[in-house]
Amino acid sequence: MKPSHHLDDATLLSYSAGALPTALAVVASTHLERCAACRVRLLDADRIGGVLMQQQRIDAPTDDARAAMLALLDAEPASEPAAAPADLVEEEADPDRLPGALQPWFGHSVRALRWKRVAPGVQRIRASGIAGGDLMLLRIAPGSKLPLHSHGGNELTVILDGAYDDMLGHFGPGDVADLDGRTQHQPVTSPGVPCICVAATDAPLKFSGWVARTLQPLLGF
Amino acid sequence: MMDSDQAVAEVAPFRAKRVVAPPVSNAAPDAQYWSTQMSAVSAQRDRASFMRIYDHFSPRLQRYLRNLGVAEPLADELVQEALLTLWRKAGLFDPARASLATWLYRVARNLYIDQVRREPHWLPIQEGLDRLDHAESDRRDSAPESLIDQDALKQAIDRLPAVQAKLVRMCYLESKSHSEIARELDMPLGSVKSSLRRAFAKLQGSMGGAR
Numbered sequence: 001m002k003p004s005h006h007l008d009d010a011t012l013l014s015y016s017a018g019a020l021p022t023a024l025a026v027v028a029s030t031h032l033e034r035c036a037a038c039r040v041r042l043l044d045a046d047r048i049g050g051v052l053m054q055q056q057r058i059d060a061p062t063d064d065a066r067a068a069m070l071a072l073l074d075a076e077p078a079s080e081p082a083a084a085p086a087d088l089v090e091e092e093a094d095p096d097r098l099p100g101a102l103q104p105w106f107g108h109s110v111r112a113l114r115w116k117r118v119a120p121g122v123q124r125i126r127a128s129g130i131a132g133g134d135l136m137l138l139r140i141a142p143g144s145k146l147p148l149h150s151h152g153g154n155e156l157t158v159i160l161d162g163a164y165d166d167m168l169g170h171f172g173p174g175d176v177a178d179l180d181g182r183t184q185h186q187p188v189t190s191p192g193v194p195c196i197c198v199a200a201t202d203a204p205l206k207f208s209g210w211v212a213r214t215l216q217p218l219l220g221f
Numbered sequence: 222m223m224d225s226d227q228a229v230a231e232v233a234p235f236r237a238k239r240v241v242a243p244p245v246s247n248a249a250p251d252a253q254y255w256s257t258q259m260s261a262v263s264a265q266r267d268r269a270s271f272m273r274i275y276d277h278f279s280p281r282l283q284r285y286l287r288n289l290g291v292a293e294p295l296a297d298e299l300v301q302e303a304l305l306t307l308w309r310k311a312g313l314f315d316p317a318r319a320s321l322a323t324w325l326y327r328v329a330r331n332l333y334i335d336q337v338r339r340e341p342h343w344l345p346i347q348e349g350l351d352r353l354d355h356a357e358s359d360r361r362d363s364a365p366e367s368l369i370d371q372d373a374l375k376q377a378i379d380r381l382p383a384v385q386a387k388l389v390r391m392c393y394l395e396s397k398s399h400s401e402i403a404r405e406l407d408m409p410l411g412s413v414k415s416s417l418r419r420a421f422a423k424l425q426g427s428m429g430g431a432r
Binding site: 044 | 308319375395
């Protein structure tokens with residue numbers, strides 16, 4: 001199914017520039033794996049990078065540098081250049097398989113995830129070892145209404161399973177919510193199956209604040 | 222002007238030709254030129270073509286990496302690695318999908334994220350995305366990049382309003398995040414993002430036609 005909510009242009013541009021904080025880049029990759037339309041836009045962003053790289057002011061390479069390069073070619077085995085690997089076709093959704101971009105942080109299998117309950121109806125797993133941001137999986141019971149909240153900094157969320165609705169629309173598997181600090185929303189998860197999503201932010205302290213503010217009413221204090 | 226040229230032509234046709242001929246040697250090689258060099262590298266393992274690519278792109282890649290804050294010895298190493306990748310994977314280069322400049326930009330950026338920012342998961346993810354794209358470009362009916370006017374994109378970059386141009390350069394050439402840019406320029410985060418959005422829309426418009 002084609003996603004209907006996409007990456008913001010500003011996010012895509014930074015992704016291409018290698019300037020997106022790690023946690024956000026992981027979530028953006030998760031969406032890109034599922035969204036051909038955003039991959040086409042990413043190629044446009046890469047073209048901009050290609051032109052800017054070419055416009056750099058330069059000195060000609062030195063004779064030493066050229067000789068070093070040629071020596072490296074000499075050391076290469078005399079073989080045909082690599083042929084194209086088999087094309088990767090977007091896989092039929094195996095409900096148990098986590099997207100490739102998330103596997104380094106959370107493993108391969110949805111079933112094997114070790115959820116931690118943080119509030120009634122809300123479970124979470126935080127990735128460790130992410131610098132300058134926060135990356136987590138959330139599993140929210142069907143039919144839950146989260147309190148109205150906004151975020152500090154940038155926040156990216158991709159739905160892996162289930163769905164939710166808020167003022168911005170209906171978000172199902174593959175859809176990305178690309179929000180900045182000013183957006184206020186109140187997601188309501190759809191009935192049926194739990195809503196599993198991956199969320200990242202570049203402002204860890206404020207995000208913790210958001211989690212706290214979100215969960216306080218659920219916890220009843 | 223016209224008259225004097227004609228006058229010269231009548232008197233000394235040979236010299237007149239030299240005067241009016243465009244300076245061919247100054248014309249920058251275009252995507253088509255690099256695509257031809259790449260075919261020679263791929264099909265004949267042609268070193269002269271490879272070194273033409275090296276002479277043009279290696280100093281630019283080196284400057285790109287140095288601007289990102291990569292120390293000189295490592296930048297030199299990464300440039301060599303990028304060009305070796307080109308030598309090894311020349312067969313994978315598809316001019317219908319990306320110009321050589323775009324392709325090398327991706328290779329250098331990926332090396333930077335992998336080896337300088339030390340994000341070990343970035344490369345396999347990019348290879349996966351690349352293979353998905355490859356499967357699609359066969360089905361898609363888009364204009365080959367070599368036919369897209371690169372000069373139009375260059376001009377569009379030059380025409381960006383000052384603030385947008387600065388933000389785009391801070392992204393691509395300094396690898397600064399939205400929040401870092403906001404802090405450094407004392408701009409609200411929302412304004413940074415909306416300026417980048419506007420810049421991207423303009424630049425995409427210049428690549429137009431294909432979509």
